[in-house]
Amino acid sequence: MEFGLSEEQNLLVDSVHRFLDSTAQLPRVRRFAEEGNDSDLWQGLVDLGISGLLVPESRGGVSLGFVEAALVAELLGKHVTPSPFLGTAVLMPALLNQVDPDSSLLDEIIAGTLRCGIGLAEANGARLGAALIERNGKLSGRALFVLDAAADVFLLADARHHLYLVDAEAAGLTTRRLATVDTTRPVVELTLNNCAATTLATDAEAMQRLLDIGRVMLAADTLGAASNMIEQAVIYAKQREQFGRAIATFQAVKHMCAEMAAELEPCRAFVWYAGHALNELPDEARLTACHLKAHISEVGKRIAKTATEVHGGMGFTDLVGLHYWFKRIGFNRQMLGTPEYLRDQAARLQGLVA
Amino acid sequence: MDLSYGPEYEGFREEVRSFLRTHGHKAPRGQGLRSSNLREWQALLIENGYAARTIPKEYGGFGATPDILKSRIIAEEFATAQVPGGLGGQGVSMLVPTLLELGTEEQKRRFIQPTIRGEMVWCQGYSEPGAGSDLASLRTSAVLEGDEWVVNGQKIWTSTAHLADWIFCLVRTEPDAPKHQGISFLLFDMKTPGIEIRPLVDMTMNHSFNEVFLTNVRVPKDQIVGQRGQGWQVANSILGHERDSLGDPNATLQRFNRLLDLMRDETVDGARVIDNPVLRDRAMEMQGRVMAMRFNELRVLSSRVNNKNDALLARLITKLEGTELRHALEGLGIDVMGELGLAYKDNPLVRDNGMFQYHHMFFLGLIIGGGTSQIQKNIISERGLGMPREPKLAEARAEKK
Secondary structure, three states, rough: OOOOOOOOHHHHHHHHHHHHHHHHHHHHHHHHHOOOOOHHHHHHHOOOHHHHHOOOHHHHHOOOOOHHHHHHHHHHHOOOOOOOOOHHHHHHHHHHHOOOOOOOHHHHHHOOOEEEEEEEEEHHHHOOOEEEEEEEEEEEEEEEEEEEEOOOEEEEEOOOOEEEEEOOOOOOOEEEOOOOOOOOOOOEEEEEEEOOOOEEOOOOHHHHHHHHHHHHHHHHHHHHHHHHHHHHHHHHHHOEHHHHHHHHHHHHHHHHHHHHHHHHHHHHHHHHHHHHHEEEEEEEEHHHHHHHHHHHHHHHHHHHHHHHHHHHHHHHHOOOOOHHHHHHHHHHHHOOOOEEEHHHHHHOOOOOOO | EEEOOOOOHHHHHHEEEEEEEEHHHHHHOOOOOOOHHHHHHHHHHHHHOOOOOOOOOHHHHOOOOOOHHHHHHHHHHHHHHOOOOOOOOHHHHHHHHHHHOOOOOOHHHHHHHHHHOOOOEEEOEEEEOOOOOOHHOOHHHHEEOOOEEEEEEEEEOOOOOOOOOEEEEEEEEOOOOOOOHHHEEEEOOOOOOOEEEEEOOOOOOOOOOEEEEEEEEEEEEEOEEEEOOOOHHHHHHHHHHHHHHOOEEEEEHHHHHHHHHHHOOOOOOOHHHHHHHHHHHHHHHHHHHHHHHHHHHHHHHHHHHHOOOOOHHHHHHHHHHHHHHHHHHHHHHHHHHHEEEEEOOOOOHHHHHHHHHHHHHHHHHHOOOOOOOOHHHHHHHHHHHOOOOOOOHHHHHHOOO
16 A cells, blocks of 8 residues: 655656756746746756656656646646646646547647647636537637637637647637736637637547546645745744744744644645546546545635735735735636536535435 | 555455454444443454454453554444444553553553453543643642652543543652653552542533542552653653544544435425535535545555655644544534434434534534644644744743843
8 A cells, every 4th residue: 555655756746846946936937927938947847758747658758647747736836837737748648648649749749849728618617608619620619718828729628518629820710818817827718710620529528537637737736836835934934023033933823824734734635646536546536636626725715815914914015926826826726617616516426416 | 656455455354344244243332331241342352353453462462463554454344334343442542552662561461451351441630620731730749658659639531530440640749840850650540549530521411521539549659650750751652642543534434424314314395405505515515625634544544554754744633633624524414404403312303313413512522632723733833834832931031031
């Protein structure tokens, strides 16, 4: 029995962490928020093999699974790193492994020359009447909150939950930037007018599987972001003095930190289990993914608030930049299913909804 | 990740199941601590290695080498078969491990066997009216007169004192030493003259706690565990055992499943409770919390099985989160019942034997007992997050000057 990280997994974590720690500090993230260019960061991750993480060795990848992908997602959240990781390194390869393992797209993904955006927002409940309709192999309609602005191709779901690939340069496709609170994840609105599209999957199960995977990755991202917020809060509390002593000696402050840690630590095992379930436990994977993302979104929201409060007035400023983590956690909460939506899904999966 | 226990352990699981199929019907149910039936069952469990499993044979145990997974399989299979396992209680779960570690050979031979066989029932004399979270400030004194300790003072929260044969008790033997270094760990017979027991009924209306008054209680000098003044260390090794055993996530999972059953069975205005979207959402939120604690426990278990020291924080939070979760879960059970949630004891309308009401209160007791949630948060912030201790009052005053 082994329900913990192996030596290889720890090595992966170390190498990604070292890279992000040296190149993706907050000033770099701030520059991205202004300029929108993360190609150096992504190239660094590609050099570490992250783009081929899920691709089989026979296809030039590293043949790792969803636990490792979640570990990387956690680190990206920890560093609030802008990157096309979710669509490019996780969802698109996971789908292609299943439906078209010989696809040349995988070679481009591994090489870092193809960035894949994802538009699955409508699959979790369409807002503003947005929908994509397929007719004669062409897509028309609107997709909201599509990740990310710099994508070369988009992975999109239509109203029947079939999956398509659309080139970002395709005729009939217009892109509009949508400003969001989280400036580390640039999202766009796509309007398609009889757009050429390649069908990737026509069974709704394939899309559900992508949602499961995506939810676990967003949850892992929140795990990393929230754990970083706790670390920052503890460091700040040890430095900040009031009433003649470090505020970290006040029980009111210590208990806020202890509550954050006590709520978050079980989420670490939850993320591992959900990643493992995606790999090995098909009967549990969907329920675990729904519950994980719902639960960690609630925990993350409380931590985002509490860690900010521990910083006092400074937590509210742009100067400290804590808000990048606050917003990252907020983004993860809203995307691919809010907690209420996911708990309803969980109830349905267990036959609890009449 | 490998969540299986492996073929050797699955074979062991089969053995346990086969034992339960053959002997499970002999298990005593709902009988007092003193029943002969209970002792016979305990003897059978020890003989087969399902109780006192790792206690050496010379002290009456089964003598197996410790194996966390086998112990867990036993617990799982007994729970699944709903057959009561080996004797619990503070003697078995707290005193025996301590004696094995710190007792003299004579103490081990004298006390362990009767304790694990259920012939000697123990209570724990730690807390005092003025020494709760600050246990080390306890004042019950023991003065050596000739070959005897003379004990005077008062203990409180003494579970099963009214049923116990013996007590393991913290007393102050070195009044001039710093508070943690002046305590000793004594064992004595509850029939010794000078002991008065008064019941302390708790909010569930059960009598399990007591106040124990000690007046010139004379205890033979050699009934001390560890050296004079080392009682604090002895007690702390026991508290570690206690914290590990609280808020068991598998029991919590079983209770969650009962909650779902209840929500499917009960109706409001003719509709199933589970069909109320607000209550269903609360149940699902609870399920997420239950899952998180289950996986956390699995991680702690794996870390122990593989002798890794990589789950410190996960372990430190289990008492706080486990008891708070369980209290909230039982409270949700009451909420989903509406007015029926008021029914208790012999009310003919009571659901699930009043277990939701009982546990809701009982787990509030566990949130407070064994180190309150506030003490747990101090421990988590200091040992888990490396935050500094609050300065002592005297230090704070000196600093001010």
